[in-house]
Amino acid sequence: MKRFTLPAWILALCCCVAGPALAQGAAPAPAPAPAPAPAPATANAEKKEEVCFEGRKGSTDVVRKDIKPGLPNVKCSPTTGAALWYSDPFHGTVPMGKMPLLDKVTEGLAVVKPRSEKMNLLAQCATACHNGVYPKGFPKDNRPVPIPTMEAMFPDAKDFQHGNGSIWCLDCHHATKRDKLVSHFGDPISFDQPQLLCGKCHGDKLRDWRDGIHGKRIGDFTSTGKKRWFTCTECHNPHNVKDGARNRGFVQLQPEPPPQLPKGMKNAAHEKRHPIPH
Numbered sequence: 229m230k231r232f233t234l235p236a237w238i239l240a241l242c243c244c245v246a247g248p249a250l251a252q253g254a255a256p257a258p259a260p261a262p263a264p265a266p267a268p269a270t271a272n273a274e275k276k277e278e279v280c281f282e283g284r285k286g287s288t289d290v291v292r293k294d295i296k297p298g299l300p301n302v303k304c305s306p307t308t309g310a311a312l313w314y315s316d317p318f319h320g321t322v323p324m325g326k327m328p329l330l331d332k333v334t335e336g337l338a339v340v341k342p343r344s345e346k347m348n349l350l351a352q353c354a355t356a357c358h359n360g361v362y363p364k365g366f367p368k369d370n371r372p373v374p375i376p377t378m379e380a381m382f383p384d385a386k387d388f389q390h391g392n393g394s395i396w397c398l399d400c401h402h403a404t405k406r407d408k409l410v411s412h413f414g415d416p417i418s419f420d421q422p423q424l425l426c427g428k429c430h431g432d433k434l435r436d437w438r439d440g441i442h443g444k445r446i447g448d449f450t451s452t453g454k455k456r457w458f459t460c461t462e463c464h465n466p467h468n469v470k471d472g473a474r475n476r477g478f479v480q481l482q483p484e485p486p487p488q489l490p491k492g493m494k495n496a497a498h499e500k501r502h503p504i505p506h
């Protein structure tokens with residue numbers, strides 16, 4: 229046992245130094261310099277803003293800020309970088325807007341985070357691009373075809389696998405109002421209400437979501453309390469619902485470590501014994 233102590237210690241130190249470098253996409257660092265190196269690295273990390281994600285890395289990021297000294301707006305998991313705790317679950321939310329069969333929920337008690345402010349290209353969609361004059365021509369049908377201009381800006385368009393080739397851009401995006409999604413009747417839908425779009429093809433999931441069986445809500449859990457509902461595209465990438473080649477829905481995350489054991493309990497082995505034999 230004792231002879232492993234030193235190498236294990238060295239390994240742990242290497243991980244601490246190399247970990248942050250890898251996370252930033254840098255090449256693996258060379259062997260760490262002795263003593264003074266860790267100090268500036270730590271100071272730097274403290275100054276850098278901490279960004280954690282809610283449902284989808286890169287699309288639902290929240291910057292950690294102190295609301296007042298010692299009270300952060302959000303706590304992020306050191307394991308995955310996911311948001312685990314909020315001091316104000318309603319920060320940045322707006323009323324969900326009209327939803328069929330949800331009229332019983334008082335306006336303002338169901339809130340969402342608008343998607344539009346997270347979308348980098350939206351401001352150009354119906355103005356600079358697709359402005360009625362440009363681009364020339366118009367898709368003749370909904371069959372998948374290569375769109376090199378879009379692929380250059382927006383790599384998801386190159387490997388679009390939602391629906392396995394049976395759906396294409398204008399099944400979801402409004403043909404003439406490109407800053408909107410589209411309903412089955414051809415009516416525009418706001419990007420902030422993606423559930424109305426997804427629900428036209430995944431009615432069962434919309435029903436589950438409305439009933440609180442699918443998705444996620446946070447806030448006041450009394451029956452008439454205010455809640456933030458997570459919208460479909462906060463978790464699902466609408467263009468890549470299969471995590472590419474993995475074909476299994478979601479990018480896998482490192483599981484969180486188990487919670488701390490209650491005081492006096494040595495291990496949780498007793499939980500592994502099922503009271504009912506099966």
Ligand code: HEC
Pocket residue numbers: 287343346347348349350375378382385388390395396397398399400401409419422425461462466467
């Ligand atoms: C299943 C429905 C669906 C299909 C099909 C679809 N999209 Fe989208 N698209 C969406 C939704 C929903 C969003 C908003 C995503 C969000 O909330 O993050 C979006 C967003 C976008 C954006 C804005 C991205 C940004 O971050 O600003 C572009 C550009 C786009 N889609 C292009 C396309 C193209 C090109 C195609 C066809 C190859 C396509 N979409 C097919 C549903 C769809």
Ligand code: HEC
Pocket residue numbers: 390391392394395399400422425426427428429430460461464465466469470475476477
């Ligand atoms: C125009 C119809 C249409 C719309 C709108 C639509 N989908 Fe889909 N979706 C499909 C089809 C078709 C499939 C493939 C079903 C199959 O292969 O069994 C699918 C599959 C999926 C899957 C499952 C992928 C898997 O691994 O089987 C998810 C998740 C999904 N969609 C989420 C969404 C979300 C979220 C939205 C809204 C942004 C949405 N869909 C909007 C038609 C649609």
Ligand code: HEC
Pocket residue numbers: 283423426427430433434437442443444458459460461462463464476477478
């Ligand atoms: C909080 C995150 C979250 C939200 C919000 C969310 N989903 Fe999902 N969804 C999931 C997870 C997790 C799965 C399970 C994936 C798996 O089994 O691999 C899933 C699975 C699905 C599937 C595939 C189910 C199947 O049978 O394979 C569809 C379709 C889907 N969601 C549609 C929706 C629609 C439509 C909405 C909005 C009304 C929505 N989701 C909102 C997390 C979410």
